[in-house]
Amino acid sequence: MRTEELVEVVLPGKVEPEGLRIRHGAVPTPGPGQVLIRMEATGVSFAEQQMRRGRYYDQPPFPFVPGYDLVGTVQSTGESVEPGLAGTRVAALLKVGGWASHVLVDAADVVPVPEGIDAAQAETLVVNGITAWQMLHRKARVRAGHTVVVYGANGGVGSVLVQLALAAGARVIGTASVRHHDDLRERGVVPVDYRAADVAARIRELAPGGVDAVFDHVGGRGIVDSWRLLAPGGTLVSYGSASTRDAEGSKQLPVLKLLGRVWLWNALPNRRRACFYNVWAGRALARNRFRSRLRADLTEVFASLRRGDLTARIAAELPLTDAPEALRLAESGTVAGKVVLRP
Template sequence: MKYRSVIVPKRGGPEVLQVVENDLRRPSAGEARIRILAASVCAPDISSRYGHTPFAPRVPFVPGYAIIGVVDAIGKDVTNAAEGDRVAALMGYGGYAEHAFVGQEELIPVPGTLDPAEAVTLILNYLVAYQVMHRSARVDAGDKVLIVGASGGIGTALLQLGKLANLSMYGIASRSKHHILTEYGATPIDYHTQDFVEVIRKAEPDGLDAVFDGMGGDYFKRGFSLLRRGGTLVGYGNPLSFSRMLHLLGQVI
């Protein structure tokens, strides 16, 4: 039997993507074979395709960071999944395919009532948002935070988690997206017409407890300047080279 996957044979835009056929093998020991129902399209897929990240795999490769699918075969010693189970997995690479082979420790059960095309968008966005907010910044109720890129996928997840954590939030987004921010209790800042540094320094003269920066570049440096002593800046999702990151750190430290 055969299955199809989408490969990146060379660096470039979406025009470089190619559909290829592969032999459908049995899963190895400890693996489950997943018939993929939905795969997300996210920033890491795009930056890897262009090679704009220090972690891009060598070409050719199959992109696709996260999947939801149905287990259709299991290998020896698999104990936490059975054929017919609906599962999610954070792949990193390999999701743009009809089938994927995933170690059993990577599988997360998914209720069958969820639409896989909707649920797959939650995996990377909410994992990153939770890690950023609760494991990196370790926020407490009442903390004052800034979300850069607040209307994007991870930004929206941060807004929702921030509301649950009772944070005082500011968010940078275009005016057309401000209704998303206000829905979750954040103060919106329009990056087209407002200087976010000026707005926040006026509103929070003692500084912010945390800045969550998904844009990088100048936002990283200017966001750092808004922190109170002991505050935390967490950058995520920005495909900087190591040399560029060291340069930015040198400017703010």
């Protein structure tokens, strides 16, 4: 009888996708408070694309196993973990380590996946779903009648933001390349070409009185334009750095200057607000609260999927050992949805 083995993808340094390495080893044993998850689906996020360039904030030193999140079945449990958890399909947010056939996770960090949701479907909505839900409902508090702007409306987080905002009754203006505009219109989004000479001016034409929320994944100097789009009472949520994908940051607004500008904006008596979003914020200071919110919010995301408010957008499914091809495909900008890796 063949012995089960661990298969994992290693990011050895700042390499092209082809530089990823496959490593084999023994399947680990869960320690106290841990579960061993047999991975059924993991994915390629923007985070891994930045990590291979060494540009993701707080990434571990090379070499390491990437993989921001995963969905799988609990294969075994450690001491002080409810044994009945074995055999349960769960999702987990990890930051790193998900690109492996078997992954050790603290039992307190797993969220059950409801019956009837495929592993790949659930995977598309772990980090993207939590991020979109928390920004929309916890940060911007979007509700029916609001007008919101979603940059990168066809992207991983952007497409989930669009769907959740529409489900909340908001009007959505979304930026994307022209080839995605018909799809956005079919979903009820007003599309704007992100390559247009003055995107902000086009958005102001569509919302002369300003908008209630802007979700900006680009960062950089364009964040000033995002702030100026807000109506009184509006919220700017900055949650990414897509503008640094292909640059070394020389043209970016210095971090301290940007923080100072946001502080000043929030001090102005115009009821507008700007904030940065990071899914890991507060984890170090209030771990139990962080876990509670994560479980509650991901449960809401999965419920939205079952209701039909959300559609799982899978761009492609590839074997784990084809991670280089999956990463290159995700970085190509030619696909809509998430590239999923299977065992």
